[in-house]
């Protein structure tokens with residue numbers, strides 16, 4: 001059997017990360033049977049890091065942190081001041097992840113999360129590479145790894161496909177930078193659901209499972225069995241984290257960046273239980289055949 005650990009994004013349960021919200025998130029993550037909670041750091045100002053670290057440990061959960069940047073804190077900008085603010089936010093977020101007990105920091109670590117009005121510039125790409133070299137070096141001193149989450153064209157102009165991400169990781173040239181595939185983004189940008197998995201191969205470090213509309217698994221049209229079979233074929237045994245968003249659970253910031261306008265579900269705990277059972281079933285089948 002596979003050793004795949006299953007995770008869930010905190011926005012399935014709560015919109016922010018105040019102490020009360022964290023307690024609810026962790027209780028519901030545990031109740032739904034997950035191994036990993038993924039916390040977005042978009043609400044880090046309200047996060048009580050020491051208390052959250054203790055609660056995560058007490059719950060027996062692992063934590064992964066994720067984030068995107070913002071247009072005024074963007075390491076893919078041509079403006080050195082904007083790049084510097086983005087780089088500082090990344091370093092701060094890496095430290096927060098470490099202090100929470102996390103070993104993996106991922107997301108759109110290379111740009112704002114939003115629609116760009118232009119293509120990535122050569123200078124902007126050079127700024128991304130230089131920033132990620134520094135971030136990877138700092139992560140290494142903390143025995144941590146970084147993920148480059150590949151996002152669709154409406155959320156970044158830096159990496160939209162697995163091939164883009166591999167080129168970027170090659171240019172960063174650090175051995176603690178992994179590729180992070182997300183089925184929701186793949187559905188928009190890739191030719192199919194298996195090719196990118198094989199292309200990334202053993203450089204795959206993290207996976208987001210999301211439907212084409214980011215609602216209930218199975219209520220959309222993504223070919224998950226093909227994707228999960230491809231993961232089995234390359235021997236992927238890393239985490240698989242469920243990501244879903246609905247206007248029923250809103251973050252004042254992240255939900256707008258992700259264009260969460262619709263109600264796709266109201267009961268986060270029921271959604272999470274269903275997703276865990278569904279992912280387990282796919283994995284079992286992929287490894288049996």
Ligand code: MN
Nearest residue numbers: 149182208243
């Ligand atoms: Mn994702």
